[in-house]
Amino acid sequence: MESHKDHIHLLIECNPQHYIPSIVKAFKGVSARLLFKKHPELKQQLWGGHLWNPRYFVATGSNNTEKQIRAYIQSQKKK
Template sequence: MYSIQYHVVWCVKYRHKVLTGDIDVRLRELLHQIATDNGFTISEMETDCDHIHLLIDCTPQHSIPTMIKALKGVSARLLFKEYPVLKKKLWGGHLWNPSYFVATVSENTGEQIRQYIQNQKGGEK
């Protein structure tokens, strides 16, 4: 059995503050569904208007770029379809900045990362 965890962060293109209200709620639903469809789990998630933090649990068979591509690509396509206002705010048809941050999480740091993610919305930066 494996317990591999990653702390992942990525930003909205141009750091536009669009992850609010219904869009934020729907993004969370979509990301959980995408993770389930791809055989991994998001154990923590928090947004702060222009970026998102995830704690992902997966197996060694999951590659980081493949998971990120699925999460960012599918969520962007569906959010643009469901919320046309996003296309007006984010010209060029890109919801997410192409880069992302990822760090491995150990048993010793897992709880610290989990609390850090939970404190993102309107809290620490």
């Protein structure tokens, strides 16, 4: 995972039978719940009380492209 001011990059490995929207929904829901529990004042400061934008981008990769994806995520630290 690599985080930025307004977005994050995640590299997740899952089996093909997993439904990607459910994984994203769970990640967003749990992370928002934990953050707002620890810092309830943030809910009033954020986009209508929402931590996450409802949109997201997903790309699939193979063992061959995993190294390239990791390199891309790491390169984003420098920007």
